[in-house]
Amino acid sequence: MPALERVLITGGAGFLGGHLCDRLIADGAEVLCVDNLLTGRAGNVAHLTDHPRFRFIHGDVAEDLHLDGPLNAVLHFASPASPKDYLELPIDTLKVGAFGTHHALELAGEKDARFLLASTSEVYGDPLVNPQPETYRGNVNPISPRGVYDSAKRFAESMTMAYHRYHGLDTRIVRIFNTYGPRMRRDDGRVISNFIVQALRGEPLTVHGDGSQTRSFCYLDDMVEGLLAVLSHPSDRTREQRMDRAFLHNNTEAEDSIHHPINLGNPEERSVLEIARIVREATGSRSPLTFLPRPVDDPRVRRPDISRAGRLLGWTPRVPLEEGIRRTVAYFRDLLARG
Amino acid sequence: MPALERVLITGGAGFLGGHLCDRLIADGAEVLCVDNLLTGRAGNVAHLTDHPRFRFIHGDVAEDLHLDGPLNAVLHFASPASPKDYLELPIDTLKVGAFGTHHALELAGEKDARFLLASTSEVYGDPLVNPQPETYRGNVNPISPRGVYDSAKRFAESMTMAYHRYHGLDTRIVRIFNTYGPRMRRDDGRVISNFIVQALRGEPLTVHGDGSQTRSFCYLDDMVEGLLAVLSHPSDRTREQRMDRAFLHNNTEAEDSIHHPINLGNPEERSVLEIARIVREATGSRSPLTFLPRPVDDPRVRRPDISRAGRLLGWTPRVPLEEGIRRTVAYFRDLLARG
Numbered sequence: 241m242p243a244l245e246r247v248l249i250t251g252g253a254g255f256l257g258g259h260l261c262d263r264l265i266a267d268g269a270e271v272l273c274v275d276n277l278l279t280g281r282a283g284n285v286a287h288l289t290d291h292p293r294f295r296f297i298h299g300d301v302a303e304d305l306h307l308d309g310p311l312n313a314v315l316h317f318a319s320p321a322s323p324k325d326y327l328e329l330p331i332d333t334l335k336v337g338a339f340g341t342h343h344a345l346e347l348a349g350e351k352d353a354r355f356l357l358a359s360t361s362e363v364y365g366d367p368l369v370n371p372q373p374e375t376y377r378g379n380v381n382p383i384s385p386r387g388v389y390d391s392a393k394r395f396a397e398s399m400t401m402a403y404h405r406y407h408g409l410d411t412r413i414v415r416i417f418n419t420y421g422p423r424m425r426r427d428d429g430r431v432i433s434n435f436i437v438q439a440l441r442g443e444p445l446t447v448h449g450d451g452s453q454t455r456s457f458c459y460l461d462d463m464v465e466g467l468l469a470v471l472s473h474p475s476d477r478t479r480e481q482r483m484d485r486a487f488l489h490n491n492t493e494a495e496d497s498i499h500h501p502i503n504l505g506n507p508e509e510r511s512v513l514e515i516a517r518i519v520r521e522a523t524g525s526r527s528p529l530t531f532l533p534r535p536v537d538d539p540r541v542r543r544p545d546i547s548r549a550g551r552l553l554g555w556t557p558r559v560p561l562e563e564g565i566r567r568t569v570a571y572f573r574d575l576l577a578r579g
Numbered sequence: 580m581p582a583l584e585r586v587l588i589t590g591g592a593g594f595l596g597g598h599l600c601d602r603l604i605a606d607g608a609e610v611l612c613v614d615n616l617l618t619g620r621a622g623n624v625a626h627l628t629d630h631p632r633f634r635f636i637h638g639d640v641a642e643d644l645h646l647d648g649p650l651n652a653v654l655h656f657a658s659p660a661s662p663k664d665y666l667e668l669p670i671d672t673l674k675v676g677a678f679g680t681h682h683a684l685e686l687a688g689e690k691d692a693r694f695l696l697a698s699t700s701e702v703y704g705d706p707l708v709n710p711q712p713e714t715y716r717g718n719v720n721p722i723s724p725r726g727v728y729d730s731a732k733r734f735a736e737s738m739t740m741a742y743h744r745y746h747g748l749d750t751r752i753v754r755i756f757n758t759y760g761p762r763m764r765r766d767d768g769r770v771i772s773n774f775i776v777q778a779l780r781g782e783p784l785t786v787h788g789d790g791s792q793t794r795s796f797c798y799l800d801d802m803v804e805g806l807l808a809v810l811s812h813p814s815d816r817t818r819e820q821r822m823d824r825a826f827l828h829n830n831t832e833a834e835d836s837i838h839h840p841i842n843l844g845n846p847e848e849r850s851v852l853e854i855a856r857i858v859r860e861a862t863g864s865r866s867p868l869t870f871l872p873r874p875v876d877d878p879r880v881r882r883p884d885i886s887r888a889g890r891l892l893g894w895t896p897r898v899p900l901e902e903g904i905r906r907t908v909a910y911f912r913d914l915l916a917r918g
Binding site: 335338342365379380381383385392395401406413 | 669673676678702717719722724727730745839840
């Protein structure tokens with residue numbers, strides 16, 4: 241692949257999307273950011289608006305996606321991604337996973353651009369295997385209210401692989417585990433942002449279930465490094481080789497192909513109760529805990545097996561949870577002070 | 580629901596779709612059959628063309644689906660459904676599962692019509708539980724070549740449930756297990772039609788793998804009965820009750836709701852080798868067996884748990900495999916004689 245000269249990010253005004261815009265601009269790329277602002281926020285990229293290499297396009301990739309000029313890469317990050325959001329927006333979530341992915345793949349094909357799908361640890365559902373390697377097939381209930389996001393992303397993965405196999409696209413799939421850091425939405429219902437905002441306001445920290453369920457959280461900077469490592473890794477084969485049907489039908493794809501899904505996340509597992517303790521320490525808050533019922537199909541455990549990312553990319557997360565939470569607390573303290 | 584006065588069937592020129600057209604016409608309904616003839620065959624409904632209550636519409640429901648006049652029911656059967664077909668048509672399979680289902684649901688909503696999704700036992704993947712109840716979450720590899728069909732149908736189920744829950748549609752989902760009978764395509768690569776055609780031609784019967792993998796086959800007439808039973812069963816609730824958000828969020832849906840997926844199939848499990856024996860007897864053929872490699876992700880076992888269909892609908896299949904194969908042999912004997 242040539243250097244990343246001109247890149248499109250769908251969902252570029254989301255939490256991860258916005259940070260990717262920053263990073264790609266810093267790396268010298270021209271960045272086209274498409275977002276319908278359904279769950280993304282213009283504020284996430286407001287500081288880039290006047291940058292000569294940045295362009296914001298207000299549009300819904302589930303409806304269509306066309307663009308003039310060349311592209312080196314299409315990063316498909318558009319989707320409601322918090323349980324709170326996709327439970328409220330089930331049909332939008334399904335549509336962006338299917339129609340949005342289709343439009344983004346078609347555009348990547350037309351431009352001969354590399355394609356990166358932001359998939360999710362949710363494809364593993366409520367896993368019966370912990371940690372989850374990429375080969376784990378998941379425990380997903382397609383008809384539960386929560387299943388919309390899982391099904392949408394599993395569908396998006398299938399479609400991405402189909403374009404890779406049948407049209408020779410240079411595609412990558414990352415399964416992104418919980419990520420946190422500055423610019424998380426204060427109201428997206430995720431445990432770290434919830435706890436931090438509650439602690440800073442002196443409100444009780446709300447724990448769903450008994451708090452023994454574990455989560456593993458990756459700090460934003462580590463995730464962005466991982467995403468760039470996946471994106472810039474060379475393809476296994478040329479487009480002609482990728483389109484070779486014999487290769488497909490003999491199923492001789494390498495186990496460690498860059499084109500197969502790659503987990504990105506931090507395998508350091510903590511219970512929700514421990515996270516509450518760390519947040520209380522980082523904020524100096526004495527907020528008590530209150531316990532609420534656990535949502536339907538909320539996964540009990542979730543921890544990435546990242547050995548494939550390590551082997552293939554030499555990537556591993558570096559920021560400890562305590563440090564990442566301190567940085568995130570600083571962001572929210574500033575945000576809340578501004579009102 | 581009023582009687583089935585005017586019904587739309589997508590994929591109506593397919594194997595099951597065509598027989599449903601016959602049955603609904605016989606029951607007095609007006610039948611609109613939409614098919615793009617990608618894997619369906621005009622011949623499956625040719626005998627209905629001049630019927631005053633039948634209309635064939637050549638169209639691709641993945642592209643759009645609009646129709647004048649009222650509809651009581653939308654039966655969404657359009658999709659490549661044989662492994663041979665969806666391995667060759669992966670992107671069409673994904674598109675009809677996502678875009679086609681979306682268009683069909685939108686139409687059903689517009690017409691306030693009952694909606695029936697033809698889902699599949701493939702949502703269980705290569706099951707680790709046998710037989711499979713509807714609550715089994717499956718063992719599906721979303722990125723295998725075969726995964727396109729599984730992902731498309733799981734997505735279609737998620738979208739159907741989302742329209743049920745968020746727009747109050749009266750939807751039903753049937754998970755159809757292997758079905759056989761007259762009008763199967765001679766070239767669709769399924770084991771019964773393969774064996775019968777090979778036996779009638781005096782060619783060797785090709786077994787994939789060692790033939791110990793089991794299958795359970797439902798005779799067509801039984802399947803059509805089951806589909807009609809699901810379709811004509813009353814809804815649990817009125818549209819207003821179905822749209823009640825408290826109901827949704829409290830997740831108080833009845834376990835045995837007609838709106839949840841229902842397995843239809845014949846639980847009588849036979850090995851591929853036994854099926855070969857029955858076909859050789861029914862045809863009087865002395866064709867030998869030849870063994871070929873087993874395809875990637877071919878399920879080792881597949882058998883429906885149909886206790887939910889029995890409890891809810893009083894339905895159970897009645898035609899034994901030997902009898903069904905005799906009837907199917909008669910069809911193919913006639914077909915091949917005509918050249």
